[in-house]
Structure formats: structure tokens, C-alpha cells
Amino acid sequence: MGTHADTIAHLLDALDPLPLSARKMFGEYALYLDGKVVGLVCDDLLYLKPTPAALVILPGSPTGHPYPGAKLHLLVTDALDDPDPVKLALKAIASDLPMPKPKKSQI
Numbered sequence: 839m840g841t842h843a844d845t846i847a848h849l850l851d852a853l854d855p856l857p858l859s860a861r862k863m864f865g866e867y868a869l870y871l872d873g874k875v876v877g878l879v880c881d882d883l884l885y886l887k888p889t890p891a892a893l894v895i896l897p898g899s900p901t902g903h904p905y906p907g908a909k910l911h912l913l914v915t916d917a918l919d920d921p922d923p924v925k926l927a928l929k930a931i932a933s934d935l936p937m938p939k940p941k942k943s944q945i
Contacts (some may be wrong), residue, residue, distance in 0.1 A: 866879060872932045874926050
């Protein structure tokens with residue numbers, strides 16, 4: 839089905855002033871914070887990486903696979919109803935994750 843661009847715009851607006859960015863990938867979107875992938879939006883649903891801090895901030899969140907073969911992620915269904923815990927979780931996820939490896943230059 840794929841995620842609609844207006845869903846991403848609405849989500850980024852709701853989570854403002856968090857400096858999130860989204861990149862379209864295969865009809866879905868990856869969410870970036872501090873240069874790290876912190877979540878995915880697939881089929882218009884928000885999935886967050888289940889880091890230790892995110893699990894503490896969002897206890898009892900349902901989990902799901904954003905796409906077939908993917909690892910389990912936290913499924914955040916009420917992100918727009920109460921964005922403050924989601925903002926905290928996104929910051930915590932970015933802190934928990936290592937910096938991305940630098941890309942090798944292709945000569």
C-alpha cells in the first residue's frame with residue numbers, strides 16, 4: 839500500500855520542534871534524528887526502534903513488524919494524541935543508537 843506523503847508531513851508537524859527528517863524508501867519512510875534511523879513509517883503506521891530507553895518511556899506499547907522479515911518494532915498508534923512521550927522516546931532512541939558507520943568512498 840505505501841505511506842502517504844501527507845501522513846509524514848502531519849507526523850513531522852506533530853513532533854515539531856524535534857529535528858526529525860524523513861527519507862522515502864521503497865514506498866515507505868525512514869525517520870532520522872541526529873543522523874540515525876530511529877523509526878519507520880510503513881502503511882501509514884509509526885514504528886520505533888525498541889531500544890532499552892524507548893521501552894522504559896513507552897511501556898506496554900504494542901509491537902509489530904513494519905514489513906515482512908523486519909525485526910519487531912514498537913508500534914506507536916497514539917503518537918499524534920500525545921506527542922510528548924513519543925518525542926522523549928525518539929530522543930532516547932537516538933541516544934541509545936551508535937553513530938552510523940561512515941560510507942566508504944567509491945572510486
